[in-house]
Amino acid sequence: MTTRLRVLDDGAWISVNDARKVRVSELWRLDAPDLCECELTDLVVENFQSVGVDGSTVEVRVYGQCIACGAAGTTGWIPVGRVRGGEFAELDRSAVRRVRR
Amino acid sequence: MPTDVENWKSEVYGSEIRDRLFEFAEQGFDSIPDDERDAWFERFKWWGLYHQRNGQEGYFMMRIGTPNGVLEPGQLRVVGEIADEYARGPGTNPIFGDAYADFTTRQSIQLHWIELSDVPAIFEKLEENGLSTQQACGDSWRNIVGNPVAGKDGQEVIDAWPVISDLNERFKGNDDHSNLPRKWKVSVTGSADGSGQGDINDLAFEPAYREVDGEDVVGFNVRVGGGLSRNEPRLARDIDVWVSPERVPDVAGGLSALFRDYGDREDRYNARIKFLVDEWGPEKVRETLQEEYVDFELESAGRDVREEYTYNTGAGERNDLVGVHDQKDGANFVGLNVLVGRMGAADVLDLADLAAEYGSGEVRISQRQNVIVTDVPDDALDEFLAEPLLEHYSPEPSPFMRGSVACTGTEFCSLSIVETKNRQVRFARWLKANVDLPEGVDEFHIHLSGCTASCAQPQIADVSLRGMKTRKDGDPVEALDVGLGGGLGDEPQFARWVTQRVPVDEVPGAIANLVESFAAERDEGESFRAFVARHDDDELDAFVEPEETDYEDPMMHNTKRTWYPYAEEDAMEDAPGVPGSPAGD
Ligand code: HEM
Ligand code: SF4
Ligand SMILES: [Zn+2]
Numbered sequence: 001m002t003t004r005l006r007v008l009d010d011g012a013w014i015s016v017n018d019a020r021k022v023r024v025s026e027l028w029r030l031d032a033p034d035l036c037e038c039e040l041t042d043l044v045v046e047n048f049q050s051v052g053v054d055g056s057t058v059e060v061r062v063y064g065q066c067i068a069c070g071a072a073g074t075t076g077w078i079p080v081g082r083v084r085g086g087e088f089a090e091l092d093r094s095a096v097r098r099v100r101r
Numbered sequence: 102m103p104t105d106v107e108n109w110k111s112e113v114y115g116s117e118i119r120d121r122l123f124e125f126a127e128q129g130f131d132s133i134p135d136d137e138r139d140a141w142f143e144r145f146k147w148w149g150l151y152h153q154r155n156g157q158e159g160y161f162m163m164r165i166g167t168p169n170g171v172l173e174p175g176q177l178r179v180v181g182e183i184a185d186e187y188a189r190g191p192g193t194n195p196i197f198g199d200a201y202a203d204f205t206t207r208q209s210i211q212l213h214w215i216e217l218s219d220v221p222a223i224f225e226k227l228e229e230n231g232l233s234t235q236q237a238c239g240d241s242w243r244n245i246v247g248n249p250v251a252g253k254d255g256q257e258v259i260d261a262w263p264v265i266s267d268l269n270e271r272f273k274g275n276d277d278h279s280n281l282p283r284k285w286k287v288s289v290t291g292s293a294d295g296s297g298q299g300d301i302n303d304l305a306f307e308p309a310y311r312e313v314d315g316e317d318v319v320g321f322n323v324r325v326g327g328g329l330s331r332n333e334p335r336l337a338r339d340i341d342v343w344v345s346p347e348r349v350p351d352v353a354g355g356l357s358a359l360f361r362d363y364g365d366r367e368d369r370y371n372a373r374i375k376f377l378v379d380e381w382g383p384e385k386v387r388e389t390l391q392e393e394y395v396d397f398e399l400e401s402a403g404r405d406v407r408e409e410y411t412y413n414t415g416a417g418e419r420n421d422l423v424g425v426h427d428q429k430d431g432a433n434f435v436g437l438n439v440l441v442g443r444m445g446a447a448d449v450l451d452l453a454d455l456a457a458e459y460g461s462g463e464v465r466i467s468q469r470q471n472v473i474v475t476d477v478p479d480d481a482l483d484e485f486l487a488e489p490l491l492e493h494y495s496p497e498p499s500p501f502m503r504g505s506v507a508c509t510g511t512e513f514c515s516l517s518i519v520e521t522k523n524r525q526v527r528f529a530r531w532l533k534a535n536v537d538l539p540e541g542v543d544e545f546h547i548h549l550s551g552c553t554a555s556c557a558q559p560q561i562a563d564v565s566l567r568g569m570k571t572r573k574d575g576d577p578v579e580a581l582d583v584g585l586g587g588g589l590g591d592e593p594q595f596a597r598w599v600t601q602r603v604p605v606d607e608v609p610g611a612i613a614n615l616v617e618s619f620a621a622e623r624d625e626g627e628s629f630r631a632f633v634a635r636h637d638d639d640e641l642d643a644f645v646e647p648e649e650t651d652y653e654d655p656m657m658h659n660t661k662r663t664w665y666p667y668a669e670e671d672a673m674e675d676a677p678g679v680p681g682s683p684a685g686d
Contacts, residue, residue, distance in 0.1 A: 004136070004139075006105055006139055008139060008142075008143070009515050009516065010369065010370075010516060010554065011370075011516070012154075012515035012516040013155070013515055015139050017135075017136070018135055018136055018137070018138040018139045019138070020155045020515075023154075023155060023515065023661070024515075024516060024518070024552075025511070025517065025518040025552075025568075025570075025659070025661040026659075026661075027570060027577050042572070044518065044569065044570045046518070046552065046553065047331075047516075047553075049370075065569070067569070067570055067571050067572065067580075067602055068572075070601055070602070
């Protein structure tokens, strides 16, 4: 069964099978040395740029800003959730997320 | 590869959306097939319906496009009645109540909490009264803006209203121009005050004189590719074209067709014409327009009146249209301040009655989210100004009330990062009570946008506020970036972002400190904008100085994680669910 993944409303949210699942304005803890020099990036998610899937893992690239140091930019692919049996489960929002590729 | 949105648009777009919209309305929200929801919500925008943010599933923002902000006699009453009857949802706003209308920065009207099942009845009532939501959102010709008092303004060079009406007639529901790569925002101004804000639109017509057969003729110069969104603000660029009023539709249609054919449909972030103008340069835009889209020789630009512009310039006369002003027919127009553009339905109805009693019944909306009652004769003026409603919607407001503009924010908008309208009301009230502007400064514009889309046009204000987050004592809180010194005029300037991530409760203190430094350090008679211009970013950052005061902010937390920030039980789990749907969502 294919999963429909989309960035909609100018990057405001990620749609999974026509339902709004992941949204902007959250703070994510990232291990993203490319984005800023903080040990962990404290990223406010401003815009989703793209969404994809790698196996069962849904990944996104987002534009945002590290609120600890002010660096802004677009991330690499970051996991946001898993699709199992057609259902999407978001990763724990407080978990550290690692750029995968 | 074309985007999903482009694919949906190529399947069904434009006028034909309406039939399906009505079927869904009749059969209920749940009749929209599960796997077609994204597509239909995207298409509904073309008919002015924007799905509200998550937690508010099944409720829509409805935008009514009023060209140039003109509401003909009787139309405001219709808007008030619709707001009163249909714009009531499960959440009550603590400042504005249960039913209200928003006057927007593009001279339109927005209603919230609209249910799909009510849409046919609302459309019927709107259309019976000459109003429409068509193309109020979506990838097409949006509401055309301009000087709202076109045709009446004593300062007018040319009456732009017939031109705007004509463009509106031609390009609303026009199949050749209904599916553009992105929104298309047009401004047509006929007055010498710059109140059409052409510089921040995709396409601007501004008054200009040109010698034709030995005679000075008034027409318009053309600029293309302005816009504020997405950290990529651009001023519209001069393409060196003057056009007579009769030929405006040919040039406007030519440019919209050029955008249709050459705009980027692969990447929505790169689609606005401002990026095409970046890539091509104004010369190539002109050449392509000449060679492929018009069948007459384009004239080069005429003599403009930009140096007379005052609107939103931060100095001089008439920075807005609030207050009593002369019409050219001897009557008056009276601009009333509507704080953050929001007015309760009962007040909308009262205002409609007052406009009919003292004026012609006509009301107009400005790009500073205010309303203007036109056609008030001299002998009715005093009595009109003494009406109790005008104590609240004042023609002589405090500068902090007058200068406030705010977007929709986390209350309803998916993109937002912070609460906006109610916060700006709290800010304005606090500033009015606690801060005095220096002698002779009676305008001070503060614009608050909840994200970089910039719906509140923050970059053209004295103080620009934009939604962000920060940590305070380790906890995440809503914050604002602070920009200074923006404004329009002959030499428009976008605000410089000098201070980042100020916790929202420290923003009023920061503005108070800024004003204090301005008062202490300004040169004799200097405007705030000029003051900002002669300081560097570090100096300005030091003036801003965030500080806690007795201002308290009840919305410091992540208001986006609520289903409605002002609900008693505000958690996402407590969301009411789709109206009329047994299972909720
Ligand atoms: C549900 C609420 C709203 C949503 C979801 C929304 C969405 C957006 C988006 C996505 C953009 C960025 C467009 C782009 O990238 O080109 C934008 C820009 C803008 N919107 Fe809104 N908007 C909302 C409310 C409003 C309101 C209340 C106004 C006032 C009329 C408004 C007027 C504008 C303006 C002036 C811009 C700047 C566009 C530019 O200059 O490029 N929007 N809006
Ligand atoms: S500026 Fe951002 S938060 Fe405000 S209404 Fe526009 S899209 Fe929403
Ligand atoms: Zn950082």
